[in-house]
Amino acid sequence: MAGIRIENLRKEFGSFVAVEDSSFTVHDGEFLALLGPSGCGKTTTLRMIAGLELPSSGKIYLDGEDVTFNRASARDIAFVFQLFALYPHMNVRKNIGFPLLSQGMPKAEIRQRVEETARLLQIDHILNRSVSGLAGGDRQRVALGRAIVRRPKCFLMDEPLGTLDAEFREIMVHELRELHNRIHATTVYVTHDQHEAMAMADKIAVMNHGVIEQFGTPQEIYAKPATMYVADFIGSPPMNFMRFTSGLKNGDRSILLDGVDVAVPEIHKDMAESELALGVRPEHIRFSDASALRGAVYGSEYLGTNQVVAVETQSGLIKARVPANRSFQIGERVGLEFNPAKLALFDCTSGRAVP
Ligand code: ATP
Numbered sequence: 001m002a003g004i005r006i007e008n009l010r011k012e013f014g015s016f017v018a019v020e021d022s023s024f025t026v027h028d029g030e031f032l033a034l035l036g037p038s039g040c041g042k043t044t045t046l047r048m049i050a051g052l053e054l055p056s057s058g059k060i061y062l063d064g065e066d067v068t069f070n071r072a073s074a075r076d077i078a079f080v081f082q083l084f085a086l087y088p089h090m091n092v093r094k095n096i097g098f099p100l101l102s103q104g105m106p107k108a109e110i111r112q113r114v115e116e117t118a119r120l121l122q123i124d125h126i127l128n129r130s131v132s133g134l135a136g137g138d139r140q141r142v143a144l145g146r147a148i149v150r151r152p153k154c155f156l157m158d159e160p161l162g163t164l165d166a167e168f169r170e171i172m173v174h175e176l177r178e179l180h181n182r183i184h185a186t187t188v189y190v191t192h193d194q195h196e197a198m199a200m201a202d203k204i205a206v207m208n209h210g211v212i213e214q215f216g217t218p219q220e221i222y223a224k225p226a227t228m229y230v231a232d233f234i235g236s237p238p239m240n241f242m243r244f245t246s247g248l249k250n251g252d253r254s255i256l257l258d259g260v261d262v263a264v265p266e267i268h269k270d271m272a273e274s275e276l277a278l279g280v281r282p283e284h285i286r287f288s289d290a291s292a293l294r295g296a297v298y299g300s301e302y303l304g305t306n307q308v309v310a311v312e313t314q315s316g317l318i319k320a321r322v323p324a325n326r327s328f329q330i331g332e333r334v335g336l337e338f339n340p341a342k343l344a345l346f347d348c349t350s351g352r353a354v355p
Helices: 042-050 092-102 107-120 136-148 166-183 194-200 218-223 228-233
Strands: 004-013 016-026 031-035 057-062 077-080 154-158 187-191 203-208 211-216 240-246 254-257 260-263 274-280 285-287 294-302 306-313 316-323 333-338 344-347
Touching (some): 004 042, 016 042, 016 057, 016 203, 016 211, 042 077, 042 187, 077 136, 092 107, 092 136, 107 166, 136 166, 194 218, 203 218, 203 228, 211 228, 228 240, 228 274, 240 254, 240 316, 254 274, 285 316, 306 333
Parallel strands (some): 031 187, 031 203, 077 154, 154 187
Antiparallel strands (some): 004 057, 203 211, 254 260, 274 344, 306 316
């Protein structure tokens, strides 16, 4: 396996910039998710790494070697578009071995590789079965076997679970992560689904309009979003924003929100009067009668162990994830208390987190 490094990678289609000067490293054996909404440049980035699209500028390194201008076939990368298209007239062994056969590998070596791969995926007992009679989970494992049997330098996957229903998707997310834990294949995985990215990836690159807004572990991205865009894209419901205008000073530890002093993490910068937003995740809000920051319950959504309660405040609608053991009446007045250590502040003009 090999690491991938891209440096200032850019792709223009005419005057349209699909990917803007992106740089990141995927270390050997790491799983990176490229995450973002449709059209943000994920597939274009992946296709450039695969050699299916030539960059307008920038460099691509595979295992330390500059492969920017190498043909796709010379990169030893497995590009997985669709995990689930099997050859229905072939048995499991032939389906898994097919990529090796088409490479012209000797039969005995194919046999050995297929058997090793099948053991890894715990499907060695069904090698001689026809794929058409297989249950769903086994079919997916055969498809995975076909992708990994070549032992490529890395895997590039473009929404491989896109066509599956929700239940199957969840099974496959687990299966793919398990497989990754066993074979540690360097992987770049494109998805617009934050749950898939959070559940599988070691690192996530959140993309927006061709720009990587943040690159980090799922935990970093969730707990310390670099921009309002990332804070809004990750989490369900997403982070709440309460806008206010202020000139904060280095050393400040509180802000004035709806006329109430709210404790925040220490500010490390002097700021001119500007429009700011306090960011708070729903699970970091408590209801407390003692709090002067108040609002009226707008609605609630019961989720079993907890509930999401929407509260109308002077700063807009705030969603809180609170225990489900108490029910709220629409219009009921509640006090809101935030966990000060978990709050984020953003500059609304740049959209960036305030240091
Ligand atoms: P999706 O999930 O919808 O594929 P994506 O994030 O993968 O989204 P890309 O497919 O990389 O996005 O596309 C990024 C932008 O570049 C889109 O606006 C798309 O229309 C544009 N684009 C992609 N390929 C081409 C092309 N060959 N010619 C012109 N524009 C293109």
